[in-house]
Amino acid sequence: DTGVSQDPRHKITKRGQNVTFRCDPISEHNRLYWYRQTLGQGPEFLTYFQNEAQLEKSRLLSDRFSAERPKGSFSTLEIQRTEQGDSAMYLCASSKQGSNQPQHFGDGTRLSIL
């Protein structure tokens, strides 16, 4: 169990640029989640995948955001035309199938918009 890996750990970009984050889940986990955490708040759900299928998306996920998990393994989260309000920690988690399965989190990608 090597844990959930996220890359990069930090990303600084100018407003209006596109950014892409990667998440590698625990290998035997078929569910993968994305959350966003702003300063002083708890994580907020964005979306989740079961294998390669994206099963749920939050209303927080505007059309500038897109997530993929093409082969049911790693996932990418892309933000187009970044805005100041996108500054946050983006957390990835994975779990085995089943709502009673605990989610294991990566260390996150901290996005700062200049």
Add this chain to the structure above:
Amino acid sequence: AQSVTQLDSQVPVFEEAPVELRCNYSSSVSVYLFWYVQYPNQGLQLLLKYLSGSTLVKGINGFEAEFNKSQTSFHLRKPSVHISDTAEYFCAVGNTGTASKLTFGTGTRLQVTL
């Protein structure tokens, strides 16, 4: 819809003293409950979970929590804290249906001092 309330944003405590971090939830369906800990610039680590059965749940690092259905609470306790317990603690709720997302509280900062 479900929600989590963590009433205390900060809890200062002396080393070796007991501590209780409060969590109340609201949900129209049956729930699973979790406590996570977050150290600075890291992701979330699972402390303990309540799925069913005994209402007293023991977790890692000497923490325990008690599920109280009538009071819709899931308070976290530790009989004697250490400096190393200084961190942010998040309570989270997931429903027992097919949806897998977790809803988090806003967190409680536990500050342990000598």
